[in-house]
Amino acid sequence: MMTEPKPCPYRSVELGRLFCSLATQEGERSTSRVYNETCAGCQMAKIKREHPCKNLDIGLNIAAHRDRSTIDDVLVACKAYRIILPEMLDDCTPECPAWSEDPEAKAMPDPMPEKPEAEGSEQ
Numbered sequence: 001m002m003t004e005p006k007p008c009p010y011r012s013v014e015l016g017r018l019f020c021s022l023a024t025q026e027g028e029r030s031t032s033r034v035y036n037e038t039c040a041g042c043q044m045a046k047i048k049r050e051h052p053c054k055n056l057d058i059g060l061n062i063a064a065h066r067d068r069s070t071i072d073d074v075l076v077a078c079k080a081y082r083i084i085l086p087e088m089l090d091d092c093t094p095e096c097p098a099w100s101e102d103p104e105a106k107a108m109p110d111p112m113p114e115k116p117e118a119e120g121s122e123q
C-alpha cells in the first residue's frame with residue numbers, strides 16, 4: 001500500500017513548477033522557484049524539529065540560476081522578542097521564557113522524502 005505523501009508544507013505546485021513560500025524574494029537573483037535539488041538540501045525542517053517553538057520564524061534567500069536554484073542563506077528570527085537569532089539558535093530552547101511548543105514543527109517532514117513504491121509494483 002502506498003504511504004500517504006508528506007511533502008514540505010511550504011512547497012506549492014503550479015503549472016509543472018515548484019515554488020517555496022518561505023522565499024524572501026530579496027536580492028538581484030532572488031526567486032521563489034525551487035527544484036527537487038533545491039529542496040533536498042534545505043535545512044528548514046531540521047531547524048524546526050530541533051527548535052519546535054511557535055515563535056521561530058524562518059526565511060530563505062533563494063538564488064536563481066539558469067535551470068536550478070540554490071538556498072544561499074537561511075534567516076531565523078524570534079517573533080516573541082523580535083530579534084534575529086544569532087549562533088544558530090543556541091538560545092531557542094524550552095528554557096526560554098517565551099517558549100511555545102509547536103507540535104507541527106516537531107513533526108516537520110523531511111524536505112524531499114523518497115517516493116514510495118506502490119505495493120505489488122516489484123516485478
Ligand code: SF4
Pocket residue numbers: 008009010011012019020021022034038039040042043044060111112
Ligand atoms: S523544502 Fe525548503 S526550499 Fe523546499 S519548499 Fe520547503 S522550505 Fe522551501
